Amino acid sequence: MKRVLIIAIAFLAFSCKKQEAIPAEKQAEPTTTEAAPSEGMPVEVQTPEQLGESIFKGKGTCVSCHKTDSKLIGPSLQDIAKMYKEKNGNIITFLKGESKPIVDPAQYALMQPNIVLTKTMTDEELKGLEAYVYSNLK
Ligand code: HEC
Known part of the structure; x- marks a missing residue:
């Protein structure tokens, strides 16, 4: 029983990570770096x-x-x-x-x-x- 639970948790954690990794990382990154204003902004505080x-x-x-x-x-x-x-x-x-x-x-x-x-x-x-x-x- 315990083992099943651990496997289930591991599986859940894994599948969550995977789901996050595809749309969030692969998609959000290029759009944020491409947005021109975000490049100008930090210059102001630098x-x-x-x-x-x-x-x-x-x-x-x-x-x-x-x-x-x-x-x-x-x-x-x-x-x-x-x-x-x-x-x-x-x-x-x-x-x-x-x-x-x-x-x-x-x-x-x-x-x-x-x-x-x-x-x-x-x-x-x-x-x-x-x-x-x-x-x-x-
Ligand atoms: C391919 C190698 C190379 C790169 C890349 C390079 N430098 Fe130089 N730099 C040199 C050499 C060799 C000298 C010495 C000649 C001279 O004094 O002009 C020099 C000299 C200088 C000097 C002194 C100039 C003087 O009055 O003699 C400054 C300031 C300088 N570099 C700034 C920069 C900056 C800023 C960058 C980046 C945008 C840069 N260097 C990139 C090779 C390089």
Whole structure:
């Protein structure tokens, strides 16, 4: 009797899960991510630094070449932040393609293709990236 009950409960739990999994997960997910306003909303509550970090690690793919504290393909974020602070540079104009590299100009050819992407970003996104780079300043 006990065993039957356990099997029945297990079966019930399983079938419930299964029912939930199909319509809820498979259907609700794409519709919520696709809804444009929900993408704009969190930006409002994000700080510029958080926005920058999400771009840096997300669609910007900057993280594939820039690490926080050591050189990868590009200079570390700490080095970039330090140099820009010292030289009073402007990261936003650099990312817009309007000012020259000051950190490692000899390697600029590797960074240049990214400017094509960052040029298309909004001022808010670029301010975010700048804030994120500076947040790594020691
Ligand atoms: C393919 C590798 C690569 C990717 C991806 C990349 N970078 Fe770079 N980045 C470099 C290299 C190499 C340098 C050093 C050359 C230079 O100073 O311009 C650099 C330099 C920089 C500098 C310093 C520029 C200066 O004044 O010298 C900034 C700021 C920067 N990157 C930001 C970014 C951001 C933001 C992203 C993402 C949108 C990004 N990078 C993506 C390779 C990359």
